Amino acid sequence: MGYVTSLFARRMVAAAGNSIDGAALLQGVGIDPDAPLDPKVMIPAATYYDMLERLAAQIDVTDLPIRTGASMKLDEYGALGLAFKAATTLGASYARVERYARLWTSVVRYELRADPRGTLFILHRPGERRLGMRLSNEATLASALSIARQVSPVPVKPLEVLVRHPAPKSIIAHEDWFGCPVRFGMDLDAVRFSTTALAQPNILGDVGISRYLVSHLDKELSEIADDAPLVSETKGAIAQALSEGAPKMADIARGLGLSTRSFHRRLSEHGMSFQTLTEETRRELAEGLLRDEGHSLAEIAFLTGFAEQSSFTRAFKRWVGMTPASYRRDRSRS
Structure with missing residues (x-):
């Protein structure tokens, strides 16, 4: 069975707001809501998807993944977040995610893939496209852009976003957040960046610190x-x-x-x-x-x-x- 960091579950519940019993949802998946946030604490992926589906039965979750992804902070990712900051370019930052994502999930693999229109940052997550997984995938893609914007000295805007599952009832929040077309029902879950965007130097890029991390x-x-x-x-x-x-x-x-x-x-x-x-x-x-x-x-x-x-x-x-x-x-x- 695969695992994901409890950080994702905590952020989803927080983004849902006060209209739900967030503490009960977290306790239901084995997370102590009063414990300090620790990205190394894992929960089973299936349990996480179950929690998201219970949440979806209580509130409208159309834009919840976007609000969740937008709320993710690099400082909460531990050493991997620091390494993302310290990489010299945005492309190098994403390469760190590609290599070390196993530290926060065993169900997702990331890939940087060059193509004629730039570079794809691809999310590979096998399994049934159940609602919980779909919500998780959307939040993951949104968070990928959120952390990029935290290290770049200039606004980061993808060329397009590709999503494998069908579109929710509205994608206004999705396109507002990404600032580009978001295409559902595609063959990949990915964000496409221009070569120029990924070559952009990071604000805190440091070779020495990066090597240590x-x-x-x-x-x-x-x-x-x-x-x-x-x-x-x-x-x-x-x-x-x-x-x-x-x-x-x-x-x-x-x-x-x-x-x-x-x-x-x-x-x-x-x-x-x-x-x-x-x-x-x-x-x-x-x-x-x-x-x-x-x-x-x-x-x-x-x-x-x-x-x-x-x-x-x-x-x-x-x-x-x-x-x-x-x-x-x-x-x-x-």
């Missing part, structure tokens, strides 16, 4: 690759422990041969939190057990670590937007 990012990237098995091992240990109630981090760490401090640090370096992994494991286990008619709802509640069926029902509805019984009925009809 790239070294730091390379180290972070290698740690993500090295610790990948830890996530699956942790989820397996959590699943085995759930029948005895919600597991404690210290017990899971001990079972994996780690101290609690080391376990927490390694999960954080991988962009994970123990709370997020526990919630994800519970949800995945519950969905799998609900597809098996051999387990009653009370048994599934017990196997996923809940003392009472009512607590399980509330948690499951928070995760997927429907009760366990409704979920089971829907799956039996499909």
Whole structure:
């Protein structure tokens, strides 16, 4: 399963305003709304899309991705944001995103591709074009321009924006933000820039600082690759422990041969939190057990670590937007 940084979820909820219960939405995807913003804290991409679809059921989200993308700040991206600033040109900044985006997402790959009309900054995200993904893609394209405008000494205006999915009911906000044609129903999700725009020197471009930051990012990237098995091992240990109630981090760490401090640090370096992994494991286990008619709802509640069926029902509805019984009925009809 792929992951995205919790930063995106927080910004989407903030852009939605006070007409929604933002704290409840964030808690529903395993994010503590009162915790400091940390781009290294990840959530499952599918969970993020679910949250966006629940949000869309409450408010008009036509221009929400644009408002979200416009609100993104480079300072919130950690070392990658600093490296984007320190690159000598805008093209070099986007090359940093192409290389290091794995630090904030495992479901998106970026590509800079030259073509006869300039250069395309392409967003590759596989999977079903469900509403949550469509909203996320639009916000990602909008944020790509937002961060460019934060480093350039002159206004940045793309030649055009290409979007794979069909257009929303209005694209006025999209074209106002990008300042160029936005074409939906295309073969790519991409922003096309002129060669001149990408050659523009950045305000804070610095070769020495850039070299240091790239070294730091390379180290972070290698740690993500090295610790990948830890996530699956942790989820397996959590699943085995759930029948005895919600597991404690210290017990899971001990079972994996780690101290609690080391376990927490390694999960954080991988962009994970123990709370997020526990919630994800519970949800995945519950969905799998609900597809098996051999387990009653009370048994599934017990196997996923809940003392009472009512607590399980509330948690499951928070995760997927429907009760366990409704979920089971829907799956039996499909």
